[in-house]
Amino acid sequence: MKFNNILFKANNGITTITINRENKLNALNKETIEELHDAFYEADKDKSTKVIILTGSGDKAFVAGADISEFADFDIEEATVLAAKGQEMLFNFIENLSTPVIAAVNGFALGGGLELAMACHFRVASDNAKLGLPEVSLGVIPGYGGTQRLPQLVGKGRAMEMIMTAGMINANQALTYGLVNHITALEELIPLCEKIASKISQNSSVAISSVIKAVNANFTDGINGYGVEINEFGKCFGTDDFKEGTTAFLQKRKADFTGS
Ligand code: COA
Numbered sequence: 001m002k003f004n005n006i007l008f009k010a011n012n013g014i015t016t017i018t019i020n021r022e023n024k025l026n027a028l029n030k031e032t033i034e035e036l037h038d039a040f041y042e043a044d045k046d047k048s049t050k051v052i053i054l055t056g057s058g059d060k061a062f063v064a065g066a067d068i069s070e071f072a073d074f075d076i077e078e079a080t081v082l083a084a085k086g087q088e089m090l091f092n093f094i095e096n097l098s099t100p101v102i103a104a105v106n107g108f109a110l111g112g113g114l115e116l117a118m119a120c121h122f123r124v125a126s127d128n129a130k131l132g133l134p135e136v137s138l139g140v141i142p143g144y145g146g147t148q149r150l151p152q153l154v155g156k157g158r159a160m161e162m163i164m165t166a167g168m169i170n171a172n173q174a175l176t177y178g179l180v181n182h183i184t185a186l187e188e189l190i191p192l193c194e195k196i197a198s199k200i201s202q203n204s205s206v207a208i209s210s211v212i213k214a215v216n217a218n219f220t221d222g223i224n225g226y227g228v229e230i231n232e233f234g235k236c237f238g239t240d241d242f243k244e245g246t247t248a249f250l251q252k253r254k255a256d257f258t259g260s
Contacts, residue, residue, distance in 0.1 A: 025064035051197035055104035063113025083143035098209035132168035204241035205259035
């Protein structure tokens with residue numbers, strides 16, 4: 001697949017998708033959002049992909065936001081469509097992907113950039129990371145799920161303060177808030193994400209897909225998460241991976257999962 005704005009590298013079960021607009025601090029323009037959708041779709045479809053790592057090019061930014069130059073003259077209708085399409089095509093799409101996605105936050109994650117990181121299943125940050133939702137300083141609000149996912153991750157009060165002040169928090173604060181799971185030196189960021197990814201890769205990918213569905217159900221209105229968990233739990237018993245996992249345990253050997 002040929003992309004203009006992203007790099008796509010698949011290696012040993014780990015696919016790394018890098019947003020590659022370094023001179024615009026990897027800001028998300030329309031084409032990048034579309035390419036990211038296609039890249040995630042491709043990676044997820046490829047059963048050899050066990051984990052996806054999402055990061056930004058360079059040592060300054062993960063993503064410094066939606067590309068302000070593209071929407072500065074939008075009217076109400078165009079803005080509503082922008083948010084709705086973006087949420088559906090990329091942010092909700094990533095959140096509900098069956099393959100786990102780790103955001104490797106390598107610098108600024110602002111506005112749509114933090115929203116993108118929050119749509120991933122979890123986040124690891126470099127110690128130079130700065131995270132925030134500065135939209136109200138532009139006279140707008142987060143439109144790619146930020147008002148919903150930030151309170152889920154950090155709690156309502158902290159989310160309100162971050163969004164209302166339009167301020168940035170550093171990596172240490174993000175760790176304290178639970179917005180990122182780990183912080184590390186910039187040069188160690190991808191190696192650490194790969195280490196976590198390879199740990200995940202050793203487990204049953206079909207069970208992990210069920211985990212994503214069940215955990216996400218907790219955050220979906222009108223869905224009984226306990227019911228989803230029961231359903232997914234039951235479904236696991238019909239998989240080869242369950243048979244292999246339990247047999248391997250009883251035979252005191254390491255399981256060799258096929259992901260089916
Ligand atoms: N949309 C479009 N372009 C952006 C951008 C965005 N969200 N963020 C950065 N850029 C561009 C800048 O316009 C600049 O382009 P230019 O060199 O052609 O002028 C380039 O990226 C480098 O950014 P610059 O502002 O010069 O870097 P800096 O180190 O001085 O500041 C930031 C870094 C992140 C503080 C600053 O770029 C910024 O505030 N960006 C916008 C953040 C934001 O409000 N995001 C939410 C959008 S809804």
